[in-house]
Amino acid sequence: MNSKLFGSVLLIIGTTIGAGMLALPIATAQIGFWYSSSLLIACWAIMTISAFIFLEVNLWLPANSNLISMTERTLGNTAQSIVWLIYLTLQYSILCAYISGGADIFHYFILTMGISISLKVSAVIFTCLFGYIVYGGIRFVDYFNRVLMFSKLGSLLFLIICLMPFVFTSNLGNNAIHEVNLPSSLSILAVAFATIVIIPSLRTYFGDDIKSLRYAIFFGTLIPLVLYIAWNFVILGSIPLNGDHGMKQIIHSSNPTSDLIITVNALLKSNLVTILTKIFTSICMATSFLSISLSLSDFWADGMSVKKEGKEKLVIFAITFLPPLMIVLFYPGIFIHCLKYAGICCFILMIFLPPVMAWRGRYGQYLKGYRIPGGKFLLAFLMIFGIGMIGLGVSNV
Numbered sequence: 001m002n003s004k005l006f007g008s009v010l011l012i013i014g015t016t017i018g019a020g021m022l023a024l025p026i027a028t029a030q031i032g033f034w035y036s037s038s039l040l041i042a043c044w045a046i047m048t049i050s051a052f053i054f055l056e057v058n059l060w061l062p063a064n065s066n067l068i069s070m071t072e073r074t075l076g077n078t079a080q081s082i083v084w085l086i087y088l089t090l091q092y093s094i095l096c097a098y099i100s101g102g103a104d105i106f107h108y109f110i111l112t113m114g115i116s117i118s119l120k121v122s123a124v125i126f127t128c129l130f131g132y133i134v135y136g137g138i139r140f141v142d143y144f145n146r147v148l149m150f151s152k153l154g155s156l157l158f159l160i161i162c163l164m165p166f167v168f169t170s171n172l173g174n175n176a177i178h179e180v181n182l183p184s185s186l187s188i189l190a191v192a193f194a195t196i197v198i199i200p201s202l203r204t205y206f207g208d209d210i211k212s213l214r215y216a217i218f219f220g221t222l223i224p225l226v227l228y229i230a231w232n233f234v235i236l237g238s239i240p241l242n243g244d245h246g247m248k249q250i251i252h253s254s255n256p257t258s259d260l261i262i263t264v265n266a267l268l269k270s271n272l273v274t275i276l277t278k279i280f281t282s283i284c285m286a287t288s289f290l291s292i293s294l295s296l297s298d299f300w301a302d303g304m305s306v307k308k309e310g311k312e313k314l315v316i317f318a319i320t321f322l323p324p325l326m327i328v329l330f331y332p333g334i335f336i337h338c339l340k341y342a343g344i345c346c347f348i349l350m351i352f353l354p355p356v357m358a359w360r361g362r363y364g365q366y367l368k369g370y371r372i373p374g375g376k377f378l379l380a381f382l383m384i385f386g387i388g389m390i391g392l393g394v395s396n397v
Helices: 003-014 019-028 033-059 067-075 079-110 119-135 138-166 182-191 194-206 208-238 247-251 256-269 271-303 310-331 334-341 342-364 375-396
Strands: none
Touching: 003 138, 003 208, 003 271, 003 375, 019 033, 019 067, 019 079, 019 208, 019 247, 019 256, 019 271, 033 067, 033 182, 033 208, 033 342, 033 375, 067 079, 067 138, 067 271, 067 334, 079 119, 079 256, 079 271, 079 310, 079 342, 119 138, 119 271, 138 194, 138 208, 138 256, 138 271, 194 271, 194 342, 208 256, 247 256, 247 310, 256 271, 271 310, 310 334, 342 375
C-alpha cells in the first residue's frame, strides 16, 4: 500500500468514525450483539456498494467534479437545485455540530492550562486553526490527519483491550428486536458508514487511478466495520442490559453518552479511561471536521465552477466556514433543529441518489466507463432501500 493510498484510507476512516461512535452501543443494546453485528455488516455492504456506484458516476466526469456537476449531468437542473439545498443543509448542520463540540473540548483544554476564554472565542480559534489546515489542500489535510488518526485509533484500541477482561458472553445474547426502536437503530447504523462526501476530493487526489480509489473506499469502510463490531462487543459484553447502571438505564438517561463513559470508567476504576475517552472524542471532532470541511469546500468550488486558487480560494473558504461559525456564535439553537433532518439528508444523498444517477447515466444517456456489476436489479434494490430509509427517517423526526 503506497503512502497516498494509506493516507486516503485514513481520511475515509476519519470521516466515518466520529464522536457518534460512543452512541453506537446505546442504539443497538436492546437488539443484542449478534443481531446488531448482522445489521452492521448489512449496512456496511449497502453503504459501500452505494459508495462504489457514486464513484462510477463521478468517473464519468472530469476530475474535480463534485455532486453538483454529477447531478446536473445525469438528472438535470431541477434535481441539481434540490441537491444544492439537501447537501448544504446536511454539511452545514454537521459542521455546526463539530464546531460547537470542538470549541467545547478546546475550551476545556485551555482551562486546564489556567487560561480563561469564552466559548465563542474558543469556537473562533478552533475554526481558524483547523480551517487553515483545510485551506492547505487535501495533501496537507492528509498528512495532518495521519498524525491524528494514529492517536485516535490507538486510544480506541487501548480502550477495547482494557475492556476485554470484563466481557461476559451471557451479556451478548440476542434480545427481541420488537422491543427496540428498530428504525432509529437502522438510521444510526447506516449513517455510521457515510463516506460518499469525501469521494470527489479523493478523486481529485488520485485522478483516474480507479484501482487505488476502489481500495481506499473498501478498506476505508471495512476497518470501521471491524472496529464498530469490536467496540459493540466489549461494551455490550461488559455492561448488562438490565439492572442498575445497565444499558437500559443508560438508554433512558437524559445524558446517555456521558453516562456510558461514567459506567465504563466505574467498571475499570481508572482515570486513564476518562482521559482516553476525552482524547478519542476530541480527535474524532477534529478528523471529522477536516474531512467534512474539505468535502464542502470542493463542493462549493464545483458548484461555482471555480478553481481553489487566489482570491477565488479565499471566497470558497469564507462561504465554507463563516456560515456555520456565525450560526454557532449567534444562533446556536438552529443547527440542533437542522440535525433532526441530517439523517434524512444522508439517506437521500448516500443511498437513494447514487443508483438514480447511475440508472440515468447507464440506461438513459448510455455513458460508458467504469461500472459496478449487478445491473438494474442492484440499482433498483438500492433505490427501494433508500426510499424505505427515507420513510423511516421522516417517521422519526
